[in-house]
Amino acid sequence: MNNSPLVEVDAQVLNLEIDLIYAGVDNLAGKQIYQDPRCLLHRDAEACLRNASRLAHQAGLRLKIFDAYRPPYAQYLLWAALPNPEYVRDPSLGSHHSRGVAVDLTLIDTDGQALDMGTGFDDMREQSHQFYADLPPQVQRNRLLLLGIMLGAGFSYIDSEWWHYELPDADDYPLIDDTSFKQAH
Template identity: 35%
Template structure:
């Protein structure tokens, strides 16, 4: 089902998402900003809520937004663009990671970052399992632009590092606790996890 090359979603810890009461609530009682004017009002109040275009902010970073194609678990195009965005603090942390990795001739590759709430609703229609997809009743860190799906790329060969599963994988092999893997793959997973957590990100279990 869901094929995720690293099958890790990293979540920045330092961001507090604080919505004001003026944001309308949906049927689940969640505050959802779905209007550009309202978004502009929010970032005027708190610049940390601004969405940063990662390709412009981190030159040279690799992008492969599968949800902008049909090459994903649902065989459905969810996005109209390959652009990827994160909240400003998360984007700044990711830029530091990319800089440190570049010293080892390694780059990040981004599969997904900010995800509109409407896409979360559509994905839930395909995957009714909150281990691998966000339940619209609670939303996700992707909806709040502070989560990113990533892997590593060798800058010399332009090839992705071997990881436990392909991107969008909904099996136990995608879990961080799964260890029945070749040593090289375990080392690659550890390398990615170590540098992400160093700069304030954490992993989810699946």
């Protein structure tokens, strides 16, 4: 029997897109990190994601997920690529992604085009900080719209990445080492 608190995010049911960046090679590590392309979240986070998807639809938009559950081995690979605690959580502390309670995402329009957020996903510069002021008003509106959707759905944010949202009290959730989520070779 599977006692894992992880559930698979169903893109069709939630009417959102999934593009797991670490399942390909175009990411900050420069190599495929996930062999298993399933998008998993802790059931509590998936329930909030359902609310976020509903709120995005109210605004005529959809969510696009870049990352969700991240096995601990993957956190070590990302830390090796960018050992900067402002952007990548030290694996010895345990990533909130490895608890299944964090999700990286953006908003897309009805044509599937991502809204302009000023930087791309995993652009580890100050311009990616949630409230970076020196960006055009339309970019600010897009970021604030995503922020409002995610806060309204029950998530909290971090200052250094506009795309990262997590459940409040994320540290209270245990790390999950889902052995069915295999490492890429």
